[in-house]
Amino acid sequence: xxxxxxxxxxxxxxxxxxxxxxxxxxxxxxxxxxxxxxxxxxxxxxxxxxxxxxxxxxxxxxxxxxxxxxxxxxxxxxxxxxxxxxxxxxxxxxxxxxxxxxxxxxxxxxxxxxxxxxxxxxxxxxxxxxxxxxxxxxxxxxxxxxxxxxxxxxxxxxxxxxxxxxxxxxxxxxxxxxxxxxxxxxxxxxxxxxxxxxxxxxxxxxxxxxxxxxxxxxxxxxxxxxxxxxxxxxxxxxxxxxxxx
Amino acid sequence: xxxxxxxxxxxxxxxxxxxxxxxxxxxxxxxxxxxxxxxxxxxxxxxxxxxxxxxxxxxxxxxxxxxxxxxxxxxxxxxxxxxxxxxxxxxxxxxxxxxxxxxxxxxxxxxxxxxxxxxxxxxxxxxxxxxxxxxxxxxxxxxxxxxxxxxxxxxxxxxxxxxxxxxxxxxxxxxxxxxxxxxxxxxxxxxxxxxxxxxxxxxxxxxxxxxxxxxxxxxxxxxxxxxxxxxxxxxxxxxxxxxxxxxxxxxxxxxxxxxxxx
Numbered sequence: 001x002x003x004x005x006x007x008x009x010x011x012x013x014x015x016x017x018x019x020x021x022x023x024x025x026x027x028x029x030x031x032x033x034x035x036x037x038x039x040x041x042x043x044x045x046x047x048x049x050x051x052x053x054x055x056x057x058x059x060x061x062x063x064x065x066x067x068x069x070x071x072x073x074x075x076x077x078x079x080x081x082x083x084x085x086x087x088x089x090x091x092x093x094x095x096x097x098x099x100x101x102x103x104x105x106x107x108x109x110x111x112x113x114x115x116x117x118x119x120x121x122x123x124x125x126x127x128x129x130x131x132x133x134x135x136x137x138x139x140x141x142x143x144x145x146x147x148x149x150x151x152x153x154x155x156x157x158x159x160x161x162x163x164x165x166x167x168x169x170x171x172x173x174x175x176x177x178x179x180x181x182x183x184x185x186x187x188x189x190x191x192x193x194x195x196x197x198x199x200x201x202x203x204x205x206x207x208x209x210x211x212x213x214x215x216x217x218x219x220x221x222x223x224x225x226x227x228x229x230x231x232x233x234x235x236x237x238x239x240x241x242x243x244x245x
Numbered sequence: 246x247x248x249x250x251x252x253x254x255x256x257x258x259x260x261x262x263x264x265x266x267x268x269x270x271x272x273x274x275x276x277x278x279x280x281x282x283x284x285x286x287x288x289x290x291x292x293x294x295x296x297x298x299x300x301x302x303x304x305x306x307x308x309x310x311x312x313x314x315x316x317x318x319x320x321x322x323x324x325x326x327x328x329x330x331x332x333x334x335x336x337x338x339x340x341x342x343x344x345x346x347x348x349x350x351x352x353x354x355x356x357x358x359x360x361x362x363x364x365x366x367x368x369x370x371x372x373x374x375x376x377x378x379x380x381x382x383x384x385x386x387x388x389x390x391x392x393x394x395x396x397x398x399x400x401x402x403x404x405x406x407x408x409x410x411x412x413x414x415x416x417x418x419x420x421x422x423x424x425x426x427x428x429x430x431x432x433x434x435x436x437x438x439x440x441x442x443x444x445x446x447x448x449x450x451x452x453x454x455x456x457x458x459x460x461x462x463x464x465x466x467x468x469x470x471x472x473x474x475x476x477x478x479x480x481x482x483x484x485x486x487x488x489x490x491x492x493x494x495x496x497x498x499x500x501x502x503x504x505x506x507x
Contacts, residue, residue, distance in 0.1 A: 044410075045408040
């Protein structure tokens with residue numbers, strides 16, 4: 001049987017056996033098993049991954065120093081909001097509080113990232129129309145970001161004058177109380193048509209903020225002597241939504 | 246005569262290796278106790294006071310709560326040094342719009358713009374919502390299967406990591422991922438993806454995206470811990486995963502996911 005295989009094939013078979021056997025010996029007996037081990041590579045990957053710098057400190061850390069703000073925030077609508085959602089990564093600040101200060105968004109374009117109206121946003125999430133909602137003022141003039149609440153009109157007025165209250169709430173004059181311009185006597189509530197509240201009766205009343213040289217910095221200024229002639233301001237400008245109508 | 250001495254030396258080396266093999270292994274084992282344990286013992290000695298075998302991380306996403314503000318994407322980019330351009334992100338938010346004619350429009354709102362871009366005609370919309378997406382950290386990850394150099398692997402605690410020093414940047418895994426979660430890092434030219442902020446979670450912190458999410462749409466937790474927020478989230482919601490038919494067993498769980506989401 002064995003003799004019937006030609007000589008050259010037998011020799012070739014020997015070579016094959018030697019090569020295969022050598023490979024097996026080399027792979028399983030000579031080369032150290034650690035050469036095929038993935039454990040070391042994986043460990044070093046995990047080590048590299050773990051050594052990465054943490055940049056967001058986590059909201060629990062902030063309250064340790066900023067106790068007052070944390071107490072205010074805990075009661076408001078933003079109670080579940082992490083500090084770093086708005087203030088950005090602050091791990092550096094926790095290590096060196098004096099020199100590294102976190103970002104504080106003050107611009108008007110920041111809050112609409114969450115609160116601008118978008119049809120894809122869930123129903124019930126507070127959203128505004130940025131173009132008509134009290135234009136050009138930063139959100140923080142009216143809303144405290146740590147305790148956000150819409151500026152309220154005294155219920156005494158808004159109970160009847162809800163339309164005016166809604167309009168005023170999104171206007172430049174949102175922060176001016178009804179009683180700044182109107183004085184309503186107690187009788188107005190009893191017989192609203194007979195006893196009416198007062199309206200500003202001089203141009204100088206609006207001029208307190210809007211005349212040139214007044215201390216109010218953010219109010220638009222006019223020259224009372226040339227602007228508007230003999231008319232009262234509110235005869236042309238609608239004070240509950242100034243600038244628009 | 247060099248050849249003769251070389252072959253002789255080789256013969257000695259081989260036989261020596263064969264006979265000393267058991268002894269050497271034992272010697273290594275005695276200095277490093279981890280070697281005797283299962284190959285899964287990695288990590289035990291790497292991270293102090295952290296046992297990866299006792300954790301199994303996963304993420305839950307409450308689709309109804311996402312407002313598409315992109316805070317998560319921004320935080321992830323900062324935390325993980327993802328290059329700001331060309332707009333690769335480890336996590337991203339998709340806007341789904343299903344119109345009244347039943348056509349579905351999907352738009353990635355995280356690639357480079359500040360917030361939502363396109364304004365749709367509101368009367369045409371049947372329903373619309375945002376879906377945050379990220380690496381699903383699959384139990385059965387296709388990206389790990391295809392990697393020709395074994396550079397990507399699942400850790401004991403269920404996170405898929407990439408060895409950036411082994412990765413050759415061939416891009417097979419980027420093709421293999423059914424969720425499009427991987428990208429080629431433009432600087433290192435290696436594959437990169439979400440790691441659940443591995444450097445944070447081993448320290449007991451939340452991933453950066455979960456940390457900053459203003460509405461709590463992202464929930465992170467440990468499946469091996471009965472008292473984790475994620476387990477409760479799973480219990481209280483109807484849970485879906487993306488592309489379940491692919492048998493990848495994702496570990497990012499979506500609550501009340503719309504049937505149109507792919």
